[in-house]
Amino acid sequence: MSTTPFEQLANLDRRVHDPARLAILTALTACERADFLFLLRITGLTKGNLSSHLSKLEEAGLVEIEKRFVGKKTQTLIRLSDDGRRTIESYWQEMEELRESAAQWQPQAVPAPSTS
Amino acid sequence: MDTRDLDRIRFVTRHFNDLQGLRLAVPLGLITLSWASPAPLRIFMLLGALLLALGAKRYYGDAFGEVEQPPVDPATELTSVSIFSPAGPISRLEFRQVTPVARHFLVTLALAMVVFWFFQSLPPNILIQQGASPGQLPRIIPAPAYETDFERSFVHGETWLGVLPIKRPDTAMNKASFTRMTYALYGSLFLGVWLWRERRWSQSHHLVLAVLLLGLSILGTFLGFFASPDGKVPPDVGRFLPALIYPGMALLFCGYSMILMGLLDHWQLVRTLGWPVAAREEDLI
Numbered sequence: 001m002s003t004t005p006f007e008q009l010a011n012l013d014r015r016v017h018d019p020a021r022l023a024i025l026t027a028l029t030a031c032e033r034a035d036f037l038f039l040l041r042i043t044g045l046t047k048g049n050l051s052s053h054l055s056k057l058e059e060a061g062l063v064e065i066e067k068r069f070v071g072k073k074t075q076t077l078i079r080l081s082d083d084g085r086r087t088i089e090s091y092w093q094e095m096e097e098l099r100e101s102a103a104q105w106q107p108q109a110v111p112a113p114s115t116s
Numbered sequence: 117m118d119t120r121d122l123d124r125i126r127f128v129t130r131h132f133n134d135l136q137g138l139r140l141a142v143p144l145g146l147i148t149l150s151w152a153s154p155a156p157l158r159i160f161m162l163l164g165a166l167l168l169a170l171g172a173k174r175y176y177g178d179a180f181g182e183v184e185q186p187p188v189d190p191a192t193e194l195t196s197v198s199i200f201s202p203a204g205p206i207s208r209l210e211f212r213q214v215t216p217v218a219r220h221f222l223v224t225l226a227l228a229m230v231v232f233w234f235f236q237s238l239p240p241n242i243l244i245q246q247g248a249s250p251g252q253l254p255r256i257i258p259a260p261a262y263e264t265d266f267e268r269s270f271v272h273g274e275t276w277l278g279v280l281p282i283k284r285p286d287t288a289m290n291k292a293s294f295t296r297m298t299y300a301l302y303g304s305l306f307l308g309v310w311l312w313r314e315r316r317w318s319q320s321h322h323l324v325l326a327v328l329l330l331g332l333s334i335l336g337t338f339l340g341f342f343a344s345p346d347g348k349v350p351p352d353v354g355r356f357l358p359a360l361i362y363p364g365m366a367l368l369f370c371g372y373s374m375i376l377m378g379l380l381d382h383w384q385l386v387r388t389l390g391w392p393v394a395a396r397e398e399d400l401i
Contacts, residue, residue, distance in 0.1 A: 030129035038181030041389040
């Protein structure tokens with residue numbers, strides 16, 4: 001059954017389809033793993049915001065978080081899980097399909113109300 | 117956040133380690149400049165380059181964080197062709213894997229060297245002889261830079277070594293060849309970096325420097341086309357002559373280009389990631 005672009009849009013993965021989470025996942029796609037500070041700088045998010053998004057992504061199983069000590073301070077390392085990699089690839093594929101179907105989509109003619 | 121932002125995030129993350137200009141390119145530029153410097157200054161510059169590389173590594177880690185790049189693609193690993201052996205299967209040969217940036221650099225360098233030597237052997241070329249006094253420019257004689265004694269090799273059958281390019285025994289000529297080679301080497305490096313950085317508009321300063329240095333190498337190689345039979349070159353070309361024949365000038369150009377590249381890379385990183393914070397703070401989560 002064919003769906004309209006609007007229906008496709010509504011079916012997008014909400015775990016990924018958020019500007020902040022998309023930025024985090026895009027950065028993690030381009031590397032093996034990155035630390036919290038780098039993600040903070042590259043996304044421009046606040047600490048609390050980034051922390052909250054990472055917790056949600058970890059709960060969803062899209063990222064893996066590892067903590068280690070560097071001297072006396074903790075360093076948080078984040079990597080994309082296998083599931084996360086598959087999810088982001090699938091998301092971009094869906095976005096590409098959405099773009100194509102939106103370009104071809106034409107609104108169906110709505111019957112004009114009768115004047116009599 | 118639009119796709120351009122996401123593309124920028126992807127690019128900076130992917131190239132975070134090689135965009136650290138103060139850690140890589142600037143020390144390399146200082147090392148290059150040290151070759152053209154007197155001995156006491158050379159030691160000072162080498163030490164400075166080493167300290168800068170070490171200090172910058174710590175600075176980038178504290179200011180911008182750390183990114184671990186994925187391992188080299190196993191598909192690029194070379195494998196031996198298996199043939200039947202009575203002693204059993206031949207063990208797989210293991211080659212040291214080459215990082216993509218090194219592969220880009222090596223390929224462009226090899227190509228530049230092949231083209232360089234090919235054109236070097238083409239007539240008309242020039243022979244540069246040392247000037248009469250130290251302040252005087254070397255004398256240019258329109259003649260091949262390298263000669264091959266085909267007649268002796270093949271007609272008289274004296275030696276097969278005659279097919280190899282034989283260098284004319286002149287220090288000034290050797291220095292000029294070294295100068296062109298230096299431009300070709302550094303130009304290839306800049307070109308390799310530009311290709312490695314996805315040929316992006318934002319990385320075009322590498323292309324500009326590559327064109328400049330490779331252009332100087334090519335101009336030096338084709339100097340014979342501009343020289344008149346009495347060894348005179350047009351004033352426009354003559355202006356570049358010191359840069360084309362003195363190795364010290366080439367090392368200065370290449371060293372400063374490398375430092376400029378490093379500073380521009382660093383500036384791009386700072387522009388994208390924002391001005392660094394004073395020190396690493398505790399992470400949340």
